[in-house]
Amino acid sequence: MAGLGKQDKERIARAALARLMEPQDSVGLALVRALGAVDALGVATGELGAGPNLEREISAVLVDGGGASSWAGLPASVRRWAPRVRDLAPDRDLETMTRLGGRLIIPGDALWPEQLEALGLQEPLCLWWRGREQPLPGSGHSIALVGSRDSTNYGASVTGDLAYGLAQRGFTVVSGGAYGIDAHAHRGALSGGVASVPTIAVMAGGVDRFYPSGNEDLLRAVATQGAVISEVPPGSAPTRYRFLQRNRIIAALASVTVVVEARWRSGALNTAHHAESIGRVVAAVPGSIHSANSAGCHRLLRDGGAVCVTDVGEIAELAGGIGERLSEDRDTGAAVHDGLSLEDLILLDALPLRSASSVEKLTVVAGLSADAVRAGLGRLGLLGLASSERGAWKRSKTS
Amino acid sequence: MAGLGKQDKERIARAALARLMEPQDSVGLALVRALGAVDALGVATGELGAGPNLEREISAVLVDGGGASSWAGLPASVRRWAPRVRDLAPDRDLETMTRLGGRLIIPGDALWPEQLEALGLQEPLCLWWRGREQPLPGSGHSIALVGSRDSTNYGASVTGDLAYGLAQRGFTVVSGGAYGIDAHAHRGALSGGVASVPTIAVMAGGVDRFYPSGNEDLLRAVATQGAVISEVPPGSAPTRYRFLQRNRIIAALASVTVVVEARWRSGALNTAHHAESIGRVVAAVPGSIHSANSAGCHRLLRDGGAVCVTDVGEIAELAGGIGERLSEDRDTGAAVHDGLSLEDLILLDALPLRSASSVEKLTVVAGLSADAVRAGLGRLGLLGLASSERGAWKRSKTS
Structure with missing residues (x-):
């Protein structure tokens, strides 16, 4: 050398x-x-x-x-x-990567994703990488979307929406390149992506082969626009053991691992456990309790390890990061009644909708003193919740 | 007197x-x-x-x-x-209850549900009760099922199944007698009930009237087979304020409050907060993230207050009680591979499915020494995962 x-x-x-x-x-x-x-x-x-x-x-x-x-x-x-x-034959393997338009990165390289350090001793020796030479995103900008190969229409549509929305906000979507949820995650990210690396596929086998073959075109697009990476050298078969090991890299690359759809027993749960074990956030998308493909998500939610997420805003919030807190928007529709004191709420309930009622009658219906009723009617009037006509009161139509 | x-x-x-x-x-x-x-x-x-x-x-x-x-x-x-x-006119009110086949119970009565003490100063003064004279169940035997009035088909079917299943296990199903989820809860409990009080409807208005009128037949059946109760006297209107107050009684009667379907803003969430504030378990049923009627449930799950439940067994488990841990059954389907060491798993992956492979070849494919391969093949053979033929090994069809 x-x-x-x-x-x-x-x-x-x-x-x-x-x-x-x-x-x-x-x-x-x-x-x-x-x-x-x-x-x-x-x-x-x-x-x-x-x-x-x-x-x-x-x-x-x-x-x-x-x-x-x-x-x-x-x-x-x-x-x-x-x-x-x-x-x-390491030289041959490195030449193969060059021929494929890729490279091998190792710890210490400027391009090495620092967040893999969280794996400690289990940090990969190296990453074989097909894709343009540019920095891979940090964990705060990466979200893993994982799930079953046999996704339902629900899982497909949810994954596509989430991946697209996350990519639109500049997140990189990390997944495993498999059929089902993985494929929908990569596809959604490619169509919505604004980051330089919109999506990363972490493979269980060598990156010389786009596996599974049904995802060949998709993975080629991921390699062109994003990155296809693996810790095992070209030519390595994607064995079951390597699938399980690969999951730790998906978990470590991202700040949040979202399980979109998973059966009671599923490889996606393995990824979630990896994420949890290195202190990353695990989230799960809920679904119908009648769907076996959501049973794994519900299991994660029930066992307390996972946060329930239902939209892009909630996921971005968990990433602590670059997405705004869109999910809070729903709270702004607060009803006018929310700020009322108990007495005023009782009084509002007592006010008739049609024919107006006297203060005296309202004291009986509401169980409040005449003074309290008068003061309360004044407040409700200011809020536009009550209106008076010749000393008699009724509820305003808006309330 | x-x-x-x-x-x-x-x-x-x-x-x-x-x-x-x-x-x-x-x-x-x-x-x-x-x-x-x-x-x-x-x-x-x-x-x-x-x-x-x-x-x-x-x-x-x-x-x-x-x-x-x-x-x-x-x-x-x-x-x-x-x-x-x-x-x-308290005597008149008590006569009314007698005429309706009911009674008024107060703290200190043998029939008073002890669990209401959890409400402290907010314990109701009394309960007006239509139904047969028999002890109301303790909290460990009671589950509240609550949710939106405008339930979906999903919410209706889930509520019916849960209420029936809980009632079959001897639980009393507590709800609010309203349209939607409440009605499905009472109905399911009546059809499945084996306890002396299969279901309790806690009303916001007086029990002299079965309100809402569309639930009159159902509430009459609840009164006959179970109990219809309220803290407000006969003739009281079910005002918005009383609805909110009523919810604390539902929460206090049950050991677990399950929100089956609820919008982002919903009275059912109020019941859940009551339950949480007195240290009772809050659970929520997940659903499609596209369903506005599950948004409240997901909110409860996300904010960390609620446990995700998907079947009767999980709810019974939360009640700490009389139902067996049926939900554990799913775990027994563990794959044979789960107990394998990493080396044996690698070896299993390396074993061909069709033509058998020599030990020497397996050492290369699996990256294990010859001794390790031999020992591992022995273990896999014992488990029925590998079989040999004239010194060559392949995977058994069952693995």
């Missing part, structure tokens, strides 16, 4: 490590923390030896990172990585 | 006071606390004088009860009550 800068050597090493290790391989990540990526790769491939000091250091990192307190030791991990060593 | 027992004299006095004072007349209620109902009636009608000691005592009761810290003094209240004194 002669002639390369430090960050470039680090990049090549991380490209190799990403192929060697599955996402969230705690021992591997701790090894990188301890030695840096270049030496970590040496140890992982068996080129460099590892002494008891390193074992202790990795143990310490694992404990700090809240990871496994007991582990099988570095030799076991090296044996685990060994079968993949012969497949390593 | 010669020849009458103490409780009977108290009853007649409270019957009179209930006509003299509007619900939640704090000064009047404090007067009753200070002197008992019989002497309080004397003071309220001007028959008994009131000295500065009594003023001080009432002040103390008001402060204790969290009521107004400043008040206009007893003479002002007496003037307020004066116009209604000439209409007092």
